[in-house]
Amino acid sequence: KNQVEQSPQSLIILEGKNCTLQCNYTVSPFSNLRWYKQDTGRGPVSLTIMTFSENTKSNGRYTATLDADTKQSSLHITASQLSDSASYICVVSAETPLVFGKGTRLSVIA
Amino acid sequence: DVKVTQSSRYLVKRTGEKVFLECVQDMDHENMFWYRQDPGLGLRLIYFSYDVKMKEKGDIPEGYSVSREKKERFSLILESASTNQTSMYLCASSHRVQRRRNYEQYFGPGTRLTVT
DSSP states (O other), X not given: OOEEEEEOSEXXXXXXXXXXXXXXXXXXXXXXXXXXXXXXXXXXXXXXXXETTOOEEEETTEEEEEETTTTEEEEEEOSOXXXXXXXXXXXXXXXSSOEEOOOEEEEEEO | OOOEEESOSEEEEOTTOOEEEEEEESSOOSEEXXXXXXXXXXXXXXXXXXXXXXXXXXXXXXXXXXXXXXXXXXEEEESSOOGGGOEEEEEEEEOOOBTTBOOOOEEOOOEEEEEO
């Protein structure tokens, strides 16, 4: 069964600190992996999208990695800001439709 | 910029009412999707559409129907709203899948529906 598991479920960090969110998937065949950021009460917004051949992609302070052999991805946030407080959703594409993780709820506190 | 708009941000309806949620996209996308999002369950696909007048069931279609009469517009219909349909509803759109490449899905802002 195609599944995407994210950890941790929730995370609280101090402003300015770094953090890493994890995503493990069992989706086949694999096409690409995306990370979305969803602010409370808003729709998800894409941060990165990686294909099978890419193992790192950055978007400002966000860096996503992909290990297609172990079927793992991580999202690293550097020098966190209060505005990073949101849910981060890992989404894996086989064929349409997409397979969504349940998200990690990140809270950045001052 | 891609824009996906939804007819309402917040909606309160009574049990048994017929509810229409509308979604419009302005990027000439072939694919459109309706999801619901609940705490602890993540996003779940209700229905999607590859083209005008085409529809496919997602993971949880029971209690819902959809309509796509025009390419830019995709409507979700709750024939007889029930309290367990209280949720956040998200619409998304994308270009058609080509050669196993899933194009970016763009999401609307969501509609928070409460059924009392």
